[in-house]
Amino acid sequence: MPDSDDLLAMIERILSHQHTEADLVLLRQAISASSSQGTLQIGKYNVNIGEGKDVHIGDKVYHGADAEAIREIIKEILPSQKAATAVKYIPYTGVRNFVGRSDELVKIHEKLYQQQNTVAISAVSGMGGIGKTELAVKYAREHENYYPGGICWFSVRDRNLAAEIIQFTQLYLNLEVPQKDARENPLDIHQQVAWCWQNWQPPEGLVLVVLDDVTDLKDIKEFLPKTNNRFRILITTRQRRLDINYAEISLDVLSPEEALSLLKGILGENDRRVDREIEIANSLCKWLGYLPLGLELIGRYLVEDPDLSITEMLQALREERLKNEAISPSFEDLENTEITAKLGVRDAFNLTWEKLDPKTKRVGELLSLFSPDEIAWEYVESVSKSLSWEKKEVNEAKKQLYKRHLIERLESVEANYKIHPLIREFLRDKLGELEEVNEFKQAFTSTFMEIAQTIPQSPTLEFIDSVKTAIPHLTEVAENLLDAVSDENLIWAFTGLAWYYNGQGLYALAAPWYQGCVSAVRLRLGENHPHVAQSLNNLAYLYSSQGRCEAAEPLYIQALELYKQLLGENHPDVATSLNNLAGLYRSQGRYEAAEPLYIQALELRKQLLGENHPDVAQSLNNLALLYNSQGRYEAAEPLYIQALELYKQLLGENHPSYATSLNNLALLYCSQGRYEAAEPLYIQALEIAERVLDVNHPNTLTCRGNLEYLRTQQRESGG
Structure with missing residues (x-):
């Protein structure tokens, strides 16, 4: 029985046409028959088993006996290859002083x-x-x-x-x-x-x-x-x-013994305060309701003050409770373990809070605005900059909050932090007492609206990875902080999220944000506002991407009419709206309706934006697509070439639009039977798409499928 390395070596020989009949015989003897179909990754090779006998490995397609043999290889290799790729994603390393349980x-x-x-x-x-x-x-x-x-x-x-x-x-x-x-x-x-x-x-x-x-x-x-x-x-x-x-x-609170053990673990083996005041230490744990979070807070407090006795610590907690006697619980409430424990944590939090300097308190209050998710510290620095805070002071506050256990560091991700939900709740209460609360919220939302505006409609894989930690906080703005978002930025609270998901082909996740955007801008800005037209246009684009043409058309038309009414006939947004409506008609085969709209959009863009603009390249490309669909190849080719050169000049060769343009020109050549001219363009388009979008992005899959189809056509035509 050949092992995985032997099987991969056989694939290498098959790909280079150096395999022998003995290879195939050995494979048939070693592996039982299979009719498995699907797309698989074997080593570095993407393998697609198509319907019937075809087997695709990378850019090559096999039939008959070879296909059968390779299908058997897949069945044998898949378990060992896949077992090595099992994901073990646990974002937290856990506390150092875990006791009991x-x-x-x-x-x-x-x-x-x-x-x-x-x-x-x-x-x-x-x-x-x-x-x-x-x-x-x-x-x-x-x-x-x-x-x-x-x-x-x-x-x-x-x-x-x-x-x-x-x-x-x-x-x-x-x-x-x-x-x-x-x-x-x-x-x-x-x-x-x-x-x-x-x-x-x-x-x-x-x-x-x-x-x-x-x-x-x-x-x-x-x-x-x-x-x-x-x-x-x-x-x-x-x-x-x-x-x-x-x-x-x-899960109940810790036992008295476990609570004491946790406290001693936090203080360290060389600290003797618990041993010297064992009864008082037990009373301290009871006061904190035997809750791990409260013990962590007080333990860190004691670590910061080695001369503070356990007796003094307990007395301070009792005094803190008296300060808040207006909201102190009844005797019946004190019998409730959960209320007692939460009060203990609140007391511990308040004592810790009193030890913080004003700037550290402000940073803590600011942190409560973030989503209860991981927080990349660079975002905290960005919001702080909007508030004109010194970066050095903010980072010093971070150290103090971490030392006091008010924030937790995620060791699996550099410079990322998290706040316990209960601590976040207390910090939100403190924020609510501030006169500057609205200023904080405006700085927070404006910072994340700037991030939202950087999200393109077709984000690259690299960009998605760079912005993914901001998405929960953008969501927090859209769901809970819209009142602090300016009218100008309101549309971006939704559009950034919609484009983030839509650009990855995740249309079902994008839909609520597109729909929510229409509702939000109408509610705040009224029916007659350019942002209403833009939000309608974006929602129509989503429906069009999903093939829901009947739902998309009235929205596109409504957006176009609104743009014309508010901005006049000669405006870039009108050109975009014309282009999108034309694209919908082209996808429906309504070519006669699409052509004048495409031409009008192209002329408008040239007039308003100049000849050298990405939107002009888009219009050239789209008009060429229309001509290609009609079989008007001679009219399409110069437009494709002009669009390709513009994209290369304006966006560079490592851009999704450039890859799409290469793919479209190759598609034209393939339609004409010019396979030798099409193949290098398809290959280049696929390489770019895999690099900047991901190997499984819908656009990448389209490029790969087109290349495989071309190879099949070449074989059938004897080319």
Whole structure:
């Protein structure tokens, strides 16, 4: 039986036409017959098994006996190749002083791992600050070997779980989530998420899925795997009895012994204060409700002041409680463990807060505006700059907040931080007391609106990676901080997010932002505003991309009329609107309706923007596409060439538009049977698309498919 290296070597020989009949005989003897079909990655080769006998490896297509042999190679190699690519994504390293919870770890494993023939779901419930996330981290890290199919982690609070699942599938599993079904009908978001679970890679082995900080089950239940019994779902939540069908592990506060052990661990082995005042230390832990978060805060407080005794610390906490006696609990409330624990954390937070200098407090309050997700510190610096704060002071504040356990550093990502939801809640309360609260919100939203405006309609893979950590905070602005967004920037609160998803082909995720944009600008700016026209045009573009032409057309027409009414006939936005409506007509085969609109858009753009502008190149390219569709090849070719030269001059050779232009010119040559002229253009277009968009981007797949089709045509014609 040949091993994986031998099989890959055979593929190399097949690709170079150096294989022998002995190779094929050995393969047939070594591997059982298979009719598997799909797109696979074998080593560095992208392999597509088409319908019938064709097998595509890279740019080459094989038939008959060769195809059968290669199909067998795929079946044999796939398990070993895929097993090596299982993703183990656990974003947190866990706290250094994790204590206790051994019984809970055993229970989680029993309920998840030993469940058979069904999707096992367990929920770890408990109050904020009790250590639910840390327990999930601990379980995932200690039981990695039990989940050969991979581990993925989704932070659910205030996040779009469907978007997270689809992006994880594309970025980490390197799979292209389809936009349409076999009948070319658009897939909705639920169908796309279901596809992700059904096509999870590797295809075998248990998979652990952690859903951290679930606040409302109805928001996520419909996106969980329904039938595949290889998935194990671990949920953390503050909600008790989340679902009667889920195995619940209720997390209580630490035992007195565990709380004391945690406190000693934070102080360090050379600190003797707990041993010297053991009874008082026990009282301190009780005051804090035996809650890990409160113990962490007070432990850090004591570390910062080695001369402070445990007795003095407890006295300070009691005095802090008296300061807030107006909201002190009743005796009945004190019997409630959760209320007692939260009060203890609040007392610890307030004491810590009093020790901070004014600038550190301001930075902490500012941080509460960010999404409860990872925070790239560069964004904090950008907002601070808008407030005219010194960078040195802001970074010193960061150090103080970290030392006091008010922010946590993500060791897996450099210069990224996270705030515990309970701490964020306290910081939000402090922000609400500030006179400058509106100034903070305006600085925050304007900073992220600047980021939104940098997102292009066709973002490259590199750009997507550079901006992905900003997306949760842009979402926070669009969902919760619109009042602080200026009228001018309102459209960008939605458009940036829409383009981020739409540019990746994630139309179902883009749709709510396009639709929300139309509603928001109409509500604030009225019906007669250019941004209303722009938002209508953008929504129509989405519908057109999905093939929903009947929904797109009235929106395009409405946008065009509104632009003309508000801006006059001679305006770049009118030209864009004409171009888009023409594109819709072309896609429907309504060529006579499309041509005058394309020509009008081209002339307007030349007049208003000059001959050397990317929009002019776009118009030339689109008009050429129309002529190509009509078989008017002689009219199309000079327009394609002119557009290609313009893109190269204005945008450079490493740009998606340049790749698209190369692909379109090659398509023309292919239509004319000029295969030798088309092939190098297709190859160059594919290389650029793979480099700047991703190997599985819809545009890349189009380029690859066109090249493979060309190779097939060449063989059939004997070329």
